[in-house]
Amino acid sequence: MSAKKENRIRAPRGTSDYLPDRAASIHRLDRLAGEVFSNYGYQRIITPTFEDTALFTRSIGEASDIVRKEMYTFEDRGGRSLTLRPEATAPVVRAFIEHNLGSQSLPVKLYYFSNMFRYERPQAGRFREFWQLGVEALGSPEPSLDAEVITLAADFLRALDIREGLMKIGSMGDENCRPQYTLILQKYLEEKRDSFCPDCGERLKFNPLRVFDCKNSECQKALADAPKMIDYLCDECRDHFDGVGRLLKEVGIEFSIDPMLVRGFDYYTRTTFEIQSSQLGAQNALGGGGRYDRLVSDYGGKPTPAVGFALGIERLLAALKAEENVDLSTPRKIDVFLIVIDNEHRDQAFKLAIELRRIGLSAEVDYMNRSTRSQMKLADKMGAEYALILGPDEMARGEVVMRNLSTGEERPEKLSSVADKLGKIKGFE
RNA sequence: GUGGUUGUAGCUCAGUUGGUUAGAGCGCUGGACUGUGGCUCCGGAGGCCGGGGGUUCGAAUCCCCUCAGCCACCCCA
Missing domain, CATH: 3.30.930.10 (Bira Bifunctional Protein; Domain 2)
Structure with a gap:
């Protein structure tokens, strides 16, 4: 592979x-x-x-x-x-x-x-x-x-x-x-040529200003007395x-x-x-x-x-x-994670996720056939605020369990209106 | 283009003077908990030890070449 x-x-x-x-x-x-x-x-x-x-x-x-x-x-x-x-x-x-x-x-x-x-x-x-x-x-x-x-x-x-x-x-x-200054600088550098490194010897021919950039400490010393553009x-x-x-x-x-x-x-x-x-x-x-x-x-x-x-x-x-003053990273946070307990409700979870996303909420579902427990772990890791649990018993009554993951509170909600309800809680309409 | 240095799991790194099936932590994943997260515990997957060649009975380990990362020169943001 x-x-x-x-x-x-x-x-x-x-x-x-x-x-x-x-x-x-x-x-x-x-x-x-x-x-x-x-x-x-x-x-x-x-x-x-x-x-x-x-x-x-x-x-x-x-x-x-x-x-x-x-x-x-x-x-x-x-x-x-x-x-x-x-x-x-x-x-x-x-x-x-x-x-x-x-x-x-x-x-x-x-x-x-x-x-x-x-x-x-x-x-x-x-x-x-x-x-x-x-x-x-x-x-x-x-x-x-x-x-x-x-x-x-x-x-x-x-x-x-x-x-x-x-x-x-x-x-x-x-x-x-600048042209006049360059000539003056060039003349100065020529006179002091011995104080400069070989690289600078090259520089002073075609781009004398570059000598100022040299990191060689000897060159820097020799440059202290060199004529500066600022003064010309x-x-x-x-x-x-x-x-x-x-x-x-x-x-x-x-x-x-x-x-x-x-x-x-x-x-x-x-x-x-x-x-x-x-x-x-x-x-x-x-x-x-x-x-x-x-x-x-x-x-x-x-x-x-x-x-x-x-x-x-x-x-x-x-x-x-x-x-370390500012942290530009943004930890992942989602609004809702949909938890499927019985495989026959996967399609409904898919539809509900799309519905939630369309009203502006971030929603995730499991795509890997995970156990309920693993889905809960995943919801937690994704920083989900709510989990919507599609349990068979509730689904039979047209309901889902809405769990607040920070407080642990949970209560049944109508499947048909839970998206609107979450939308309102999150300030969408 | 020149020099130094380092390449082992997705990440950070161990790997004793060359010696059997290459390790840890984190991460991923499954379970303990049959429909409920964070903590803990137990399991699993994942490596031709950067690549090629050589030395040797035997190489992650020694030698050469090459590629790449890092750092510096040069230059520039």
Whole structure:
């Protein structure tokens, strides 16, 4: 019967089955997000699971690891190169342009809750298929929009009762100040090259900002005196950055300015932020995001400044579990369990169960020909509030026994009206 | 892609220096209680010891390969 283990097909590496408990937790996160986000005026958007490969190669950056080696890219039967989405900002921007959403009143505020795919070596908090919850607000360059998005992220964590999240904020500058700064940084790094690890030697050639991300303690030491983007912002970027910080203070968001904060995607401009948790392990970012004022126009849309973020669902769940503040699990509870004593009443039990379900009650029956005793045990295990016992004597009189399983009280009820009666007790009609 | 570490029942894990029919707890299931749950007690099912190859009279145990989990690098949510 059971297939030999060697032939058994398993879930692909880095993916997992989310069994009922975990699936329910994810569903609850999804619903809670819907509530919090809609208070902030964000509407849900669902984009395709796969996109034209070029969409990602252009936005994320040709040099990034995601594009170079982590994309699930395939050719379909029509010869198109497609890629399972590794992130959602590019698809949302694509949809924004494709459907001309910029013609609506701005900003357009969208959120998503969807699965992403990256071909990476699995690790704590890192999987090949994973879920992200995120928002994109398109159409305004105002610092208040940055502050809103950051506050939304913080408020959502607060709603979850995640307390260990540290909000870090930085700025990448814009096309006026970043290129100059990059040269200055590069020069500094070249001069101190000997103080850095070989990896950083590579980084400083094509992506010098990445050096700030290095975990090598020698590198970190050498970086202490390095020039920081924050100190080289042009006046406009400086004002913008200060504005974001000021607004966050106004609404009581705790944050720290991190001059070393670097984010992975090429498209970021000005504000970047990341929420880190001490509960997580090496992959410690619960989420992150930033402003991307150039992305829409880079794709051929009307110049549209925008800002967004994404949270990692599996990481939120891991943090919740580690903090033990909130229990997302929902123990199974049903309203009624129908107990059949004589097999000839099975059909009536089936009909009654359907009737109860149709008026809004959760009802269960035994499908395994269990003894009365075992059915009672099952009813108890399922957390049933009532048991309806279809005994032959009562059935002969057109009655069933209704037993309250928490008090043990029981009394006969008319078979024809017991569903209505239970419906009323439970507040249905 | 690189490195470390671990694979024994659905789950968590024991398994002595290689030695007969591979164990426990939980879970599942049946019964003690012939029509009534939670507690307790007794029974049962469920494993080619991740897979393949090798050493040996004999391998869950030793060796090699491979796959997978976990952790870290890299990178990122």
